[in-house]
Amino acid sequence: MNWGELWKLSGIVIVVVGLALRLRTTLVVVTAALVTGLIAGLPLFSNAGLLHDLPLLTKPVVDASAPEGIINMLGRAFAEYRYVTLFIITLPAIGLAERFGLQEQAAAFIRRIRAATAGRLQIIYQLFRVFVGLLGIRINGHPAFVRPLIYPMSIGALEARADAGSADDLPQNVVEEIKAANAASENYGNFYGQNLNIVQAGILLVEGTLKGLGYPVSTLRLVLFAIPITTLSVILGALQFLWLDRRIARQTADAEGKKL
Amino acid sequence: MTYLTSLINAVFSLGAVYMLTGMVLWIFALMTFRDHGNARRIGSSLFWFILGTTFIFGGIMPHWVTGLLVFAMVAIDGMGRVVRGTSHEATPAEQRAEAARLGDKIFLPVLMIPIITFALAASALTLKWFAGDVNRAALVGLGLSGVVAVLVGMKLTGGSARMTMQQGRRLNDAVGTVSILPQLLASLGVIFAAAKVGDVIAQGIQQIIPADNLFLLVLANCLGMALFTIVMGNSFAAFPVIAAGVLVPLIVRPFGVDPAMVGIITLTAGSSGTLITPMAANFNIVPTALLNMRDPYGVIKFQLPFALMIWSLHVVLMWLLIRLI
Numbered sequence: 001m002n003w004g005e006l007w008k009l010s011g012i013v014i015v016v017v018g019l020a021l022r023l024r025t026t027l028v029v030v031t032a033a034l035v036t037g038l039i040a041g042l043p044l045f046s047n048a049g050l051l052h053d054l055p056l057l058t059k060p061v062v063d064a065s066a067p068e069g070i071i072n073m074l075g076r077a078f079a080e081y082r083y084v085t086l087f088i089i090t091l092p093a094i095g096l097a098e099r100f101g102l103q104e105q106a107a108a109f110i111r112r113i114r115a116a117t118a119g120r121l122q123i124i125y126q127l128f129r130v131f132v133g134l135l136g137i138r139i140n141g142h143p144a145f146v147r148p149l150i151y152p153m154s155i156g157a158l159e160a161r162a163d164a165g166s167a168d169d170l171p172q173n174v175v176e177e178i179k180a181a182n183a184a185s186e187n188y189g190n191f192y193g194q195n196l197n198i199v200q201a202g203i204l205l206v207e208g209t210l211k212g213l214g215y216p217v218s219t220l221r222l223v224l225f226a227i228p229i230t231t232l233s234v235i236l237g238a239l240q241f242l243w244l245d246r247r248i249a250r251q252t253a254d255a256e257g258k259k260l
Numbered sequence: 261m262t263y264l265t266s267l268i269n270a271v272f273s274l275g276a277v278y279m280l281t282g283m284v285l286w287i288f289a290l291m292t293f294r295d296h297g298n299a300r301r302i303g304s305s306l307f308w309f310i311l312g313t314t315f316i317f318g319g320i321m322p323h324w325v326t327g328l329l330v331f332a333m334v335a336i337d338g339m340g341r342v343v344r345g346t347s348h349e350a351t352p353a354e355q356r357a358e359a360a361r362l363g364d365k366i367f368l369p370v371l372m373i374p375i376i377t378f379a380l381a382a383s384a385l386t387l388k389w390f391a392g393d394v395n396r397a398a399l400v401g402l403g404l405s406g407v408v409a410v411l412v413g414m415k416l417t418g419g420s421a422r423m424t425m426q427q428g429r430r431l432n433d434a435v436g437t438v439s440i441l442p443q444l445l446a447s448l449g450v451i452f453a454a455a456k457v458g459d460v461i462a463q464g465i466q467q468i469i470p471a472d473n474l475f476l477l478v479l480a481n482c483l484g485m486a487l488f489t490i491v492m493g494n495s496f497a498a499f500p501v502i503a504a505g506v507l508v509p510l511i512v513r514p515f516g517v518d519p520a521m522v523g524i525i526t527l528t529a530g531s532s533g534t535l536i537t538p539m540a541a542n543f544n545i546v547p548t549a550l551l552n553m554r555d556p557y558g559v560i561k562f563q564l565p566f567a568l569m570i571w572s573l574h575v576v577l578m579w580l581l582i583r584l585i
Contacts, residue, residue: 005460011452016491019539026437027338029444030331033451040455045324073454075326077447079318082278083399084442088432089281090373090402093409095427097370099350100417101359105366135374136402142547151551176553180562183547187563190543191531192570195524199377199398201442202496206523207395209449209500213508217520219395220385225521225581229528232573240566 011036030074037070045069081208084201118154118178119245122185123238125150129189130230136197141186151182158248174251181244185237192233195226272389274396277403278315284406285312288429295345303341307333308432311440330444337437347430362416369413376405438542442496449500461488461505474515478579481506485526486533486571493539495530502526517582525578532571535563 011032018028038044046069047058059067068076094102129141158170158178194200198219203226207219270276289309295301310333314326336342350358359366380401383389390397410424419427432439461484469480484506488498507526512519534540537560544559555561 005463008455008457008460011448011455011457012491019493024334024338024340025441026334026444029441029448030334033444033448036448036455036457037451042451042454068454069324069327070451071327071331072323073327073450074330074447075321075323075328077450078314078330078443079321079323079326081443081446082281082315082318083274084446085315085439086277086281086399086402088439089277089284089406090409091406091431091435092284092424092428093369093373093406093413095429095431096410096413096417096419096424097366098431099355099358099419099423099427100362100366100413101355101357102366102370105359105362105364136377136398142543142550146547147550176555176558177562179548179551179553180558182551183544183559184563184566186547187535187543187559188566191534192528195528198381198394199402202527203524204395205446205496205499206503206520206527208446209503210508210519210523212453212500213504215508215512215519217523219398221518221520222524225518225524226528228577229525229570229574232577233570236566236569236573 007039008036010039033074034070037073042067042073043069044071046072083204117245118157118181118248119241119243121150121154121157122181122241122244125182126185126189126234126237126241129186130193130196130234133190133193133200134196136199141190142183146182146186150185151179154178154182158252171251174248177244177248181241185241188233188237192230196223196230198223272400272404274400274403275319277400278318280403280407282312282315282317284425284428285309285315287425288312288432291425291429292345297346298343300341300343301345303336303339304343304345307336307342307437310336330447333437333440334444342437344433344436345429347426347433349430358417365416368416369409372409372412373402373405376408377401380404441494445492445494445497446500448497452501453504457501457505459505461501465506466510469510471510471514474511474582475579477506477510478582479575481511481522481526482529482571482575482578485530489530489533490537490539493534493537493541495527495534498530498533499527502530511582515582518585521581521585522578525574525581529571529574529578532567532574535567536560 014032014035015028018031019025043059045058047066058069125145155170155175155178158174195202197203203219203222206222207217210217285308289305289307289312292298292301292308293305298304310329314321314329318326377398378401380389381394381398384392384394384397390400413419414421414424465480465484469476471477481502485495485498485502488502489495492498503523503526507522508519511517511522534543536544538545538557544563545556548556548559553559
């Protein structure tokens with residue numbers, strides 16, 4: 001192994017340090033790209049067209065082939081990957097529907113599915129999130145569903161079970177765990193459910209990357225092989241949430257016991 | 261007839277959908293520019309205007325111009341000049357009244373989005389539209405569905421075009437500049453590939469793992485993917501590197517494995533890493549703030565046992581599938 005090659009990993013170091021220092025992610029990523037390219041000896045611009053033979057900014061043509069410039073590469077990839085950001089065109093329709101009560105109606109709709117315990121509610125929400133992924137819809141679940149909807153419903157279910165008047169009467173560590181479970185059911189459903197539709201960014205990324213490496217694959221085949229992990233994620237999530245229900249039942253019983 | 265066909269082809273093309281998205285971004289930019297309640301209206305509107313420009317002209321501009329425009333966007337964002345604008349959000353009472361008036365019909369416009377996307381993807385599959393290219397058909401479907409959903413939504417609610425775009429801008433502002441991050445990370449991946457960063461990582465793994473031991477290679481692949489995702493906070497950024505450095509040269513090529521099968525399993529092995537990294541702040545840290553939790557790492561701690569379990573299952577599943585198929 002050539003140890004000089006390790007310098008090429010400085011882009012990774014920049015990303016780690018930059019994010020740890022909470023600098024602007026966009027700035028960190030582009031800096032990492034620039035530094036990595038320069039260390040690898042790539043020119044800033046391709047030696048062609050308007051920028052032909054610029055000193056320092058380009059490299060001379062050798063054997064009729066010039067290396068692609070970092071900025072050219074950045075622009076090419078940014079333009080090529082525009083499809084990842086195509087969701088912006090759906091925002092006016094979603095915004096309009098929200099203005100006319102989409103969230104309220106969604107809340108009423110989910111409330112019709114009666115869930116007796118906090119754990120079971122997380123299972124249902126995770127399944128719902130998988131279904132949303134299957135439809136190919138990208139939603140920002142934490143602010144859109146979890147905070148306004150799933151969290152109050154979970155606390156409500158807990159209060160009903162523990163016979164508590166309000167969340168203040170519930171053991172604090174139980175409430176903390178419910179909150180964590182709320183965030184987790186969104187992440188589980190989102191991460192492992194989003195690969196069930198060919199329009200999803202992850203599927204497109206895998207397809208694009210493999211094509212670039214000389215292995216064109218069908219996106220439908222990618223979706224097919226995403227199914228086993230999605231299934232396992234739903235089972236594992238359900239086990240964890242049912243286990244949570246059991247622990248909550250024990251803890252609230254203990255708390256009741258102390259009160260009496 | 262040929263004129264009509266070429267017209268239809270032009271409308272149902274990815275280029276047309278990019279152009280529409282660019283137009284939407286330009287409208288957001290104009291509205292932001294005229295929004296005097298936005299403390300950073302010049303910087304913010306310039307950012308969205310440039311992004312719109314890359315959407316409309318990205319296919320025909322020289323790549324170095326697009327590259328410089330990306331620099332400009334990142335500089336504006338880096339200086340903190342892109343902020344949310346003001347918008348007239350309906351009060352909860354208003355929303356409740358509208359929800360009571362429209363009932364479940366309000367789902368109609370948003371349901372247009374998945375339905376049209378699926379319909380066009382299916383048309384490519386069965387009727388061989390879009391020359392049978394399902395991926396392109398689905399993307400064009402997503403773009404056109406945005407337009408159809410707006411038309412259906414306006415007809416249903418009686419909302420104006422201006423209100424519709426204002427609501428779109430509200431959501432776009434809420435997402436913020438993070439929306440270009442996937443495109444930037446993809447670009448980073450391209451430069452990592454050109455600099456052969458993956459080769460360095462692959463060499464490291466090759467030094468440790470015997471190249472003929474399939475199970476250890478699968479283990480190294482999934483572990484590398486998870487660790488790199490923990491570092492990057494994003495499995496999308498890690499995937500191109502691991503795919504180019506480990507998956508393709510060490511598993512797909514020598515063992516003749518189906519790249520689609522191991523590709524998608526490698527990606528979700530990364531998702532297991534996303535569950536336990538504070539770098540993925542939007543998934544793990546922001547929610548603790550939203551839910552007013554005491555422990556900022558409470559979500560990560562809850563997800564840790566799940567992440568370890570499902571990651572192990574990735575290793576076993578990938579190894580078994582390669583063995584069996």
